[in-house]
Structures are given as C-alpha cells and as structure tokens.
Amino acid sequence: METIQNKTEGPVSDELTLVRAAKQGDDSAFEELVRRYDRNVFRIAQHITQNREDAEDVVQEAFLKAYGNLAKFQEQSKFYTWLVRIAVNEALMKLRRKKPERTVSLDEEIKTEDDSLPREIADWSPNPEQQYNQAELREILSKTIQGLPPGFRTVFVLRDVEGLSTEETAAALELSVPAVKSRLLRARLQLRERLGRFFQKRESGDGDQ
Amino acid sequence: MKCSEFLTELTSYLDGVLDEPTKVELENHLSWCHNCYVVCDTTKKTIEIYRDSQLYELPEDLRSRLRSAIMSKCQQHKKRGPESV
Numbered sequence: 443m444e445t446i447q448n449k450t451e452g453p454v455s456d457e458l459t460l461v462r463a464a465k466q467g468d469d470s471a472f473e474e475l476v477r478r479y480d481r482n483v484f485r486i487a488q489h490i491t492q493n494r495e496d497a498e499d500v501v502q503e504a505f506l507k508a509y510g511n512l513a514k515f516q517e518q519s520k521f522y523t524w525l526v527r528i529a530v531n532e533a534l535m536k537l538r539r540k541k542p543e544r545t546v547s548l549d550e551e552i553k554t555e556d557d558s559l560p561r562e563i564a565d566w567s568p569n570p571e572q573q574y575n576q577a578e579l580r581e582i583l584s585k586t587i588q589g590l591p592p593g594f595r596t597v598f599v600l601r602d603v604e605g606l607s608t609e610e611t612a613a614a615l616e617l618s619v620p621a622v623k624s625r626l627l628r629a630r631l632q633l634r635e636r637l638g639r640f641f642q643k644r645e646s647g648d649g650d651q
Numbered sequence: 652m653k654c655s656e657f658l659t660e661l662t663s664y665l666d667g668v669l670d671e672p673t674k675v676e677l678e679n680h681l682s683w684c685h686n687c688y689v690v691c692d693t694t695k696k697t698i699e700i701y702r703d704s705q706l707y708e709l710p711e712d713l714r715s716r717l718r719s720a721i722m723s724k725c726q727q728h729k730k731r732g733p734e735s736v
Contacts, residue, residue: 488707
C-alpha cells in the first residue's frame, strides 16, 4: 500500500526576502505574502470555525495582526507557520465567543483510551466519493469534520489538508510532537469511522439499507 | 505485530516515516489481517478525500475583496502607528 504524499506548498525560498522587505515597510511585499497564503488561512479558519463569515474575519484579523507584529517575528520559524499560529488563535477565539458553554481548547484531555478504536470495520466501495455529486460530498465532508472536537480537527486540517509537517503543526499549535501525533491518529480514525456510514460497500441485491 | 501495535504505527506508516523493519512487520500483518487492512485502506482514503475535496476554497471575487480590505487596514495602521492593532 502506498503512503500518503503531502500536498506541496508553493516556493518558500523567497519567503524570507518578502518578509524582510515587508519589515522595511514595503507593503507590496506584504501583499504578496497575503496572496500566497490567504487561501490556506481561509481554509484553516473555516475548518475551525465552521462558519464562512467568521473565516473571512479571521483572514483579515490574522493578516492584520501579522502586519502589526512583523517586527516581533524572529525568523526562527517559517513565516507561514507563524501566520498559521496567529490564524488558529483567532479562529479558536471566535469559536469560544460563540460557544462559551463548551471549553474550546487545543489541550483538551483525551477522555478514554479507546475512544477512537475502530469498531466499524466494513470495507468501502472502490470509489466512495463518486457515489455522490460534488455538493453532496462537500456536505458530507463538512458535517463529518464538524463532529470532531476543535483540537482534533485543527490538527487534522494542518497536517492532512494543508500538508504541514508534524513539527510545523506542533510549532503552530504550541503542542508537543507526541500530542500532535496522538491527536492526528484519533482524528483520522474518527473521521474514517464517521465517513464509513456514507461510503460503506453495499452488498449486491441488498438494496439501499 | 498485534492489531493494537498496528494501530500505534498507522499514522507513521501512512505518513511514510516508519523505519524499514517496522514497516516490513506492519505490511506482513496487513497481508493476513483483513480488518487492519481495511482500517488502513479506508483511513488512507479518508485523508485523500479530504485533501482533494477543495472544501472551503476562497472564491476569487471574495479573495480580492478581502485582500483590499486587509491592505487598506494595514495602511491605516501604518498612519496611526504600532498601537492600533
């Protein structure tokens, strides 16, 4: 079985050049950084907040914060990792404001040891996503990931959707590498199990049950 | 390798960062344990479906509106000084 290949980001070699120019007051350099990462920040924000307007706000606030604090950026990590950290914090703040009754934290304790152990093993159809049209599929994926705790879906989105490394994800979320790995496993297994309801192989002659 | 050990190594395996001896052991396990094979295969599909889903793409018109808003707020910030963010 082949392993997963990460989606590669655009060229990062001149990222530092742009950052340094922006620090010197070159706004077109900063605008180029916005162009480069706005889509990523929007995706991350909408995955966390599950709300499009909130995601739009997060994009604006995150870039504005990055702009205002550029002088404090130490250049010890990639600008993108630093930006993601700002965006994740903004997105979690939005979520906390909306759902004050629920604790929204990246550090939430894992309740039980076997909460993600596979219970449902049934195989999926060969091309499960083709059973649905694009709109239906998006609805399924969106609803499914919404059911995960924010701390789990954030790790999943950064690692598996945005293609950050485990170390970058840990840095962006201020979590330890083992914590990222543990959350990632649980997120992947929980999503797999939930998607199984939609993608399971149907026995021939069994109808749609 | 037991099923529980397979699960511990699954994430590293899918990420392609497993050391060679463990990888061989894991693939040997998958060759005879159908349940773990299915879990591995469907977890891999889960990741691929999300990665390729283009969920929450930023439409171009909204994108340029957001960018203009960001840049004009940056300008205001510059005029007002560093305390305004």
